[in-house]
């Protein structure tokens with residue numbers, strides 16, 4: 001258990017609904033680069049008006065410090081999986097740290113978060129690790145961690161639209177497939193129109209059909225993600241369409257809960273390493289932000305080391321890292337099985353640099369062959385990994401081989417999406433038809449006549465019984 005327990009104060013003082021003490025004025029947008037100025041989170045604003053940097057949602061710490069660290073832990077523990085709506089959501093269970101003044105009726109939640117964190121013992125043994133854990137963020141409403149960010153963004157939009165004279169009429173995003181699935185679902189839940197920009201032919205079948213089924217306006221453009229991103233930014237210059245990409249830092253607020261949730265699941269102990277696949281760099285920024293807030297409020301006393309894992313075909317962040325982060329590198333992202341991280345010009349670059357630097361982190365990359373092999377190996381220990389999780393696992397393998405991650409160190413791999421969204425990839429692997437990938441663990445089905453003799457013969461051959 002935590003060393004922060006104060007035995008004299010084990011009563012909860014925090015009310016279950018937000019108090020006036022934590023009201024709007026204490027949570028606002030500010031410039032990530034440090035310019036003066038506070039902006040309301042209910043204003044349509046995505047960048048600093050002075051220097052054009054990204055914004056961040058800032059929580060004034062004084063009101064949050066009024067409750068001690070142990071009580072925060074107890075409060076969050078007490079809400080995990082409650083049916084007292086909306087606290088059973090992994091995001092809204094931390095409401096005071098997310099958007100404290102959001103009105104109940106505007107919370108757009110489908111009980112996201114609280115995903116399983118499990119000990120991957122057999123895979124760990126194979127890799128030489130005693131304490132390997134997988135955080136399955138894909139076991140969520142739309143099958144990826146994007147739900148965590150979208151519940152916050154769409155809730156704020158709902159509150160904005162309830163205000164008088166709000167210009168907002170719809171939400172929009174560019175997507176490599178998972179952002180659009182999450183936006184379409186949460187917008188449909190709230191009854192808000194959604195416009196989705198996808199790079200034509202570059203998302204999986206499941207990813208394409210999700211927003212279609214949810215009734216979004218799905219526009220497939222003859223370009224890549226970075227091209228879609230450029231167009232959506234132009235379209236959303238008009239304040240009536242609200243931008244839902246992670247450039248909008250409201251998303252980060254929801255996604256930051258994953259780090260807090262991991263600590264809660266470890267009884268408020270901090271893992272030594274967290275490995276996360278990265279593309280636009282919003283999620284690693286969010287992970288860092290959650291840890292920073294916990295540390296500042298005394299819930300934890302150290303930071304985990306964060307490892308950003310990139311696909312070698314789309315590796316601008318890795319290139320910058322190799323260069324000592326001397327400058328931001330952009331590339332034209334090549335074709336990769338890890339389509340959700342096929343991004344050449346990452347929006348949250350500066351935030352992610354801070355995340356890596358402040359946690360003594362590492363950036364590493366994995367080839368198509370390495371990511372596919374890592375997935376196949378993990379699946380043989382009971383998982384059903386998406387290709388992005390494969391990138392993280394392949395990077396993990398490299399760091400263990402190099403001796404950077406030691407066998408006794410507690411290591412968490414963030415699995416960002418559900419493997420069922422990527423059956424095209426799985427089928428291709430086991431059919432041995434993936435370009436540039438040798439399917440060493442291919443396990444295609446065997447077709448047999450429907451006779452007991454044929455079946456017995458096949459089993460005998462395979463199991464030697």
Ligand SMILES: *Cc1c(COP(=O)(O)O)cnc(C)c1O
Nearest residue numbers: 178279280281282283340416417
């Ligand atoms: C969005 C996404 C990522 C990358 O997250 P960023 O915030 O863009 O770095 C990784 N994996 C999956 C499955 C995703 O959907």
Ligand SMILES: [Zn+2]
Nearest residue numbers: 031035048051
């Ligand atoms: Zn600025």
